[in-house]
Amino acid sequence: MSDAQPDGPRAEPTAEREWWDDPSLPWRHKPTHADILCFTWLTVAAVYGLIMLFLRPTLLAFGPHVLASLGSWSGSVLIGARAAVGDPWWPLVWFLGTFGLIKFDWLYWWAGRLWGRELIEVWSGRSERTRRINARAERFARKYDVLALAVSLVPGVPGRAVIVAVLGEAGTSLTKFLTVSIASSVVVNGLCLAAGYWIGEPAVAVMDAYGKYLTWVSLAILAALIGQYWWKQRKARSETPAP
Numbered sequence: 480m481s482d483a484q485p486d487g488p489r490a491e492p493t494a495e496r497e498w499w500d501d502p503s504l505p506w507r508h509k510p511t512h513a514d515i516l517c518f519t520w521l522t523v524a525a526v527y528g529l530i531m532l533f534l535r536p537t538l539l540a541f542g543p544h545v546l547a548s549l550g551s552w553s554g555s556v557l558i559g560a561r562a563a564v565g566d567p568w569w570p571l572v573w574f575l576g577t578f579g580l581i582k583f584d585w586l587y588w589w590a591g592r593l594w595g596r597e598l599i600e601v602w603s604g605r606s607e608r609t610r611r612i613n614a615r616a617e618r619f620a621r622k623y624d625v626l627a628l629a630v631s632l633v634p635g636v637p638g639r640a641v642i643v644a645v646l647g648e649a650g651t652s653l654t655k656f657l658t659v660s661i662a663s664s665v666v667v668n669g670l671c672l673a674a675g676y677w678i679g680e681p682a683v684a685v686m687d688a689y690g691k692y693l694t695w696v697s698l699a700i701l702a703a704l705i706g707q708y709w710w711k712q713r714k715a716r717s718e719t720p721a722p
């Protein structure tokens with residue numbers, strides 16, 4: 480009696496994916512020490528951004544000097560307004576805010592140098608709106624080089640991190656990059672202070688009134704963050720195919 484033969488070819492075992500082989504990560508190779516270190520710093524920057532999103536209303540009302548020194552446009556405007564009514568600290572805030580506004584530029588430049596286009600793809604994710612914004616920022620940076628870096632510091636201009644990453648990928652020297660970045664930050668912070676000085680006492684009065692409601696504003700921001708996270712998790716589960 481002959482042994483029973485299998486009905487078809489035997490399936491080859493599927494190779495298990497390495498932990499780093501994930502499309503949500505910016506590298507397409509086994510990460511080096513530099514990759515891990517840069518990614519860790521990017522995570523720190525992201526956490527910092529979330530914390531500041533929650534703390535900004537409180538700092539704007541009770542610690543505007545700290546907020547402006549960290550690089551906040553609105554904080555700088557308020558310090559300029561306070562200068563119009565006798566606040567003497569605006570020169571120090573201007574100096575500290577210059578570096579606070581660009582504190583993570585070196586990191587995005589480094590990330591762009593390491594990962595280039597893959598980093599922008601990860602940042603864009605599945606959001607079509609984010610992809611369009613990042614695509615415009617990328618085209619702008621590739622066309623205008625360091626001029627795009629200067630313009631990206633203007634309040635309301637989106638995609639600064641993408642512009643900085645593109646300059647890193649394109650090989651812009653760190654010396655040239657930092658020179659333009661610092662000079663642009665000096666000008667932008669100075670203009671924000673000047674705008675606040677021009678507005679003067681009315682801006683201070685508005686912030687004093689705003690301080691009475693900052694607790695509710697902070698709680699609303701926290702609720703919005705939790706709601707956004709919950710919605711993304713729910714959407715991701717719904718899009719995951721059932722086994």
